[in-house]
Structures are given as structure tokens and as C-alpha cells.
Amino acid sequence: MKTDTEASSPTDWDRPTIFYNEYVKWTVYLLIVLFAAWSYWEIRITPGRLLVGLEQSSQLMANAWPPDFTPERREMIWRDILETLAMAVIATIGGIILSVPVAILGSRNLVSERVFWIGRTIIATSRAFHALIIAIIVVKAVGFGPLAGIITLMIKTVGFFGKLLAEEIEDIDPTQLEAIEATGAGRFQTYFYAVVPQITQRFVALSIYRWDINLRSSAIVGIVGAGGIGQTLVASFDRFEYDFSAAIILVIIALVLLGEAVSAVARKRISTGAAGVETTPTRDAGRRTWNRFTRGQQLLRYGSVALVAGVIVISWRHLEMGIGVVRTAPAELYDLWTRMWPPSTGIVAEMVDPLLTSLHIAILGTVLAIALSIPTALIAADTTTPNRVTYTLGKLIVTTTRSVNVIIWVLVLVLLLGPGALAGVVAIGIRSVGFIGKLLAEAIEEIDMTQVEAMTATGASRLETAVYAIVPQVKPAFIGIATYRWDSNVRASTVIGFVGGGGIGSLLMSQINQFQWANAMTILIAILGIVLFSEVVSAYARKKVM
Amino acid sequence: MLETKNLEKVYQTGDRALDDVSVTLDGTEVVAMIGPSGAGKSTFIRCINRLVEPTSGDVWLDDVELTALSKPELQRERRNIGMVFQEYGLVERLTVMENVLSGRLGYVGFWQSLRRKFPPDAIEHAYETLERVGLRGYENKRVDALSGGQRQRVGIARAVLQRPKLLLVDEPTSSLDPETSHAVMELLAEIAVDTDVPVVINIHEVHLAEEFADRILGLSDGSLVFDGPPAELDEAAKTRVYQGATDSVEASRSTGESADDQLSQDELLTKNG
Ligand SMILES: Nc1ncnc2c1ncn2[C@@H]1O[C@H](COP(=O)(O)OP(=O)(O)OP(=O)(O)O)[C@@H](O)[C@H]1O
């Protein structure tokens, strides 16, 4: 850190700033505040509207309670859940297989500079769009149903997995690579001897994690017709069967929590299992044979491969998809591409306004989330929570807000607050509370208490202690969490219009429904630009505070 | 036989790491290359198997011009050159046996290597070599569970398994304690005799070089400033290697590098004294 304020007088001290100077700093802050104020003005949030919403909510509660779990409804839900699960499984495995070559292309230490940029472009594009945007396009290309959902999730998996795997590959120890190369091993032998062992553990952990995420997504892509339980959910809203909606939402929450628990347990086992040394007894050292694995281990390995294959086959059969779709899907996607390119400029004037609305929604949603999540985190962290009751309340808020997707929040809030940007803002705010609250609470739990004690020992007050000992410890984590959430909120703000939450989503959907593909392309490019720009800004902010 | 002719390496950063180095190594010599940090020792070794591409000059191994080989030819020729790395260069998460057998990767097909199926004579050789380097019974331990000295022995075993025509060793002792260093050097010297190949060892500790080498090369700022048997490495020669700037003809050295060299000289003195 450097500062331009030269110490002309020893009695004068200013805290060095990470900005160039104080003026820049305050200008930046002022700009942020002004922008937020502008957003506030544009969305026109008034206490009156929120009050109406509160009134509506008791009405809705009455309609939605008790949830409709009658036998035929149960059967419907069960069928949809199986479809959702099957989609998540196939998409995860297929997506991971596709993402391995993409990750290799995107690893600077394995390929040439030009290939690297190709790989990274693929990754960045697939990451930039919300799953629902991809879904709505894929549905048009391959028709309604789970196949569209699977393709969508596979594309998203390639972005996520490709990026993290590439980062992992770039982090490997290069001398291990060189050493194998120096023995005269071939390119692929080098990959399998020097790269694979270094990344296996993380690879497995990431796969499980991605399955968890895909499960969440496969529960909502149905909203635009891409299969899974989301389809039934939207239908229930359209038919005003709110008690059925409530049942579905409860089941989705249960499914998401279950998926999360399974994934957490599995990842933990992997990380502890690898700490020990793998030893394989040689059967007969005298005969000087050597096998990497014993018979039992070998069987176990084949067994797990067979198990995975079995799950895929079962999932595939469950979805009743012919193998033919695999052959036709690429052609159809290509066909779509030819209709989208070149993008048309006719839509530009029309799209500026909804794009700005999307941005405002993202900004206000994030501000709202931050405002709500700080107290939530304080009561959900066991070091700062006043008592057991507040602690439980904090955990409850965090869990329920996190496990319901932002789109489902929009569906509910549109009923309460009417369609429009306000519902979107509140939905994003609520969804983000859980995310920021959870991670912030963890950061608070991890702070070094001796620093707090030391500050207390100087005779500082509680508030001073918080400002001097807690805030500096939590601040980098907080900025990191908030900016990551900002990134996902920007993406979310582009799709909440699909279900009436305002922003660019409704325009995009109408263009697609009218088959105005060239217009849709223009909108997609604009979204890509905004998402990438916001990502660059937030990455810069993170780098400054880390 | 290894021969380098006018070997030169200029890195993209502009560092001239090697400047006109010509040497010929024969038979079962143990050749120690000494020189201060940054003198270009590692660069020299890496230019031989072309982990680093030399800027100009030729490298010959027997009657093959290494510097003229295409990528696939080079890959095949690398099988004949064993290399031992400063930081071991082992694949940490594989077992000792897999690391040792990786010295045969150039001879087995991809699919075989994937299934860890190596020919019986390679496995036999691996067992013998593990015994040779004192690691009997360690074959199924994972490398990250070994000590530094043990890891370096695995690294040596891997190189031996290549049945190389030349062994390149880059600072085998820099991460080891003095006693282990001694043992590792002893092992390398014995292996040179046993397997009948020339060995080039980069090393910081001059007393180890004097003890184990048949011949010493002194590198200073990329140039060869000493070449002779240990007996000829007198104080004047050491000064020439480690403080080239003060009395040699090359006067164009940056101050930063001189400070570096001074440091190595100090290290050297403490280690010897
Ligand atoms: N990859 C590289 N890119 C740019 N310059 C390099 C690179 N590797 C080495 N150099 C430079 O080349 C010179 C010689 O480096 P080299 O590693 O060969 O020295 P060394 O004698 O092995 O030193 P040490 O005893 O510290 O290992 C140094 O000035 C170094 O900074």
C-alpha cells in the first residue's frame, strides 16, 4: 500500500488508502451511493407497496396452507422428482466428461497461448449466462422436455467445472511434469502420470459439488419447459393451486437439503480418506510381481465404474430418451445458430431501458441482501449470537432462504407485490441473505479471538473493539462474499423477467417466443457484456482488499 | 559420450545464462559442475535434454545431435538420458514403485501405462534398483510419506530404470542435511561405476565435488572458467569460479550478481570450515 500524503508534520497521520488518493476514494463511494439512489428512484419502492405485500401474504398463506399432499399429487411430485434427479445425474456426468478437454484447453501450462484463449472463451461464455437463458434457447432448439434441461445443465457444468479444473491444473507442480517428460514419456502418458495424480482428489470433490448445484438447477429449468419439477410448479401457479405449489416448494427444499447433505458428507470422506497413505500389500514379493492394486481393490474399482454406468443407464431409461436425440441435437443447435447470426441492431433502442432495470434490480437486491445479512450473520455465528434461540433463528433464516432458488422466490413475490422490478429486488435480496449470511457467519466464527481480547485489554469499548478487532478480520472475506454474490445477482437479474420479476428477461423471452432470433442474439450479447464487465469490476475489488 | 559445442542460452528476459560452453565427457566419469547461484548450472543441464531450448550451439550424445532432433525424435532420445531433480521431481501422490517405473514410460504403450502394467523385467529391475538405493520394502508407500533423502533415492532409482547413456543430476543435495548429502553423492558415484555411464552433477558444496568427482567444471556467469581434476582446484581457481569479476577478464557484471556470488562464497566458506 502506498500513499501520496507525505508526513510533513509528525503529529499528522492519515490512514493509507487503497485508492490512489482520498479524492478518488470518496468519488468512488459517492458514485456507488448515487447509483444506488438512482436505482431506488427507478424501482419506486414505497412503504405502501411493501405493506400491501404483507397483507397479501396472509391471504396467500391461507390459500397455500395446508400443502396439498393428496395421493395423486404425491404421485405427480414423485414422478417429477425422479425426473429431476435423473436429469441432474446425466447432466453432471456428461458435463464433466465434456469439461475435461475444455479445462485442458484452458490451462496455460499445458497448451499454447492461442489455444488457451479459445478454452477460456468457451468457459467464460458458458459461465456468463444464467441457466434459464440457456434453457429457453435450448428448448426452442430441441423441444420441451428433460433433454433440453440436460443440455442446459451440461453447458453450465462445462463452464463451472472447466474453470475450476483449469485453475487446479495450472496450480500443479511443474517439476513433476518436467520430470516425467524428461524420461521420454509421451504427451498423454505425461498427463496421466504427472497431472492426473495431482488433481484427482479435487476433481472428485468438484464433481460431487457440481452434482449438488445441478440438482438445484434441474429443479427450476422446468420453468421454461426444460423438464423436471419446475414445470409442474409453474403450472400450479398458473392454475392458482397454491396449496399444491406449497407442497412442491417444500419438496424442492427437502431435495436440495438432502443433496447438500449427501454432497457434504461425500466430500468430507474424500478429503479425510486421502490423508492416509495408500498401501497395497504385494502378494508375493519373492516372485517379484507388482500390481498397483490388489484383487479386492481392483474389483472395487471396476464395481464403482459399473455402479456409475448403471446409474446413468437407469436415469437415461427413466427419461425415455432415445439415443437418436444425441445425434440430432448438435445439428439443431447449429441450425439455431445460423438463424441468430448476424445479430440485428433494430432492438437496441428498445432494450436499453430493461437492461438498466436489470442492473438496478441487481444493485438494490445486493444492497438489500447486505443490509439484511449482517444482522443475520451476527446471530447465526456461534461466537457472536446472544443465545440459543437467536442462533437457531439465524440458522433457520440462512437455510430456508438459501435452499429456495431465486426464481421460485420471484414466483411467490410476484403474487404478493405484483409483477415488476420490486418483486425481483426483494427476491434477489432474500435469496442472497442466506448465501451471504452463511459465509459471513463462518468468517466471523473463524476470527482470531486473541486480537479481540487484546483490544478489550487496552480498555476499548465494545463498539471500538468491534471496529478495530473484528471488522478488519472479517472485511476481506466480506468483500469477497458480497462481490461474488453481486456477480450471481447480475446473472439472476437477467432472467427474473421470465416469471414477471422485471428487467431484460421479459423482452428476451418475447423475442424468442416470436422467433426473432437475431434480436435475441443482440440482447444476449448485451447481457454477456454486462456480466463480464461486472465480473471484471468485482474481481478488481477483491484483488484490492485481499 | 556427451559433447557440447559453443552452447549458448539467452532467456527471453535477456539473461545470458550460458555463454559459449564447450565440453566433452567420456566413459564413466563423474563430472561435478560448480558455480555460484545463477551461474547457469541448471540451464546447462536442461539444455542437454532440451527441457530448456538452447539459443545456439550443438549437443551431441554419442552420434546423435540432440539439438537437431524433432519433437518426437527428442522424446525417444530422452529415454537415454536420466535426470535427477533438485526438488526430487517425483509425482507426490503416486507410490514409490509407480514413480520408479515411470522411468520406463518411454518403452510401454499408453494403455499399458494407464493400467500400470509394466513388463516383468522392468519390475525385476525396479526391485533390484530399490534394493540398490536402500529402499527395499518401500515400493507401496506413497512418495509424500517419505523423507527428503528417501525421495532423492527414489528419484535416482527412476533415472537408473531408464538404463540411460547419460545421467544428469541437478543439485541432488541442496535440500538434504550434510550426512544424507554425503550418502546420496556416494550412491551416485557408485552408480556411475556400476552402470558405466557418465554422470554430470550440479553441486553447491565444493568439498563434496572434490571428494566424489573425477573432474570438475567451474561455471561463472555462464562461462566455463575451470575444467580439471579436483587436485587442480586450488584457491586461485575457486576464486576465479566464485568471484569471477574481481580478477578475470569478464568485467561486465551487474552489481546484483556480484552480491549474489559473494553470498555463495560465504556459504561455501562456512560449509567448508
Ligand atoms: N526460466 C527462466 N527465465 C528467465 N531467466 C532464467 C530462467 N531460468 C534461469 N534464468 C536465469 O538464468 C541464469 C542462470 O540460471 P540457472 O538456474 O541456470 O543458475 P544455477 O547456476 O542453476 O543457479 P542455482 O545454483 O541457484 O540453482 C540466472 O541469471 C537466472 O536468473
Ligand SMILES: [Mg+2]
Ligand atoms: Mg540450479
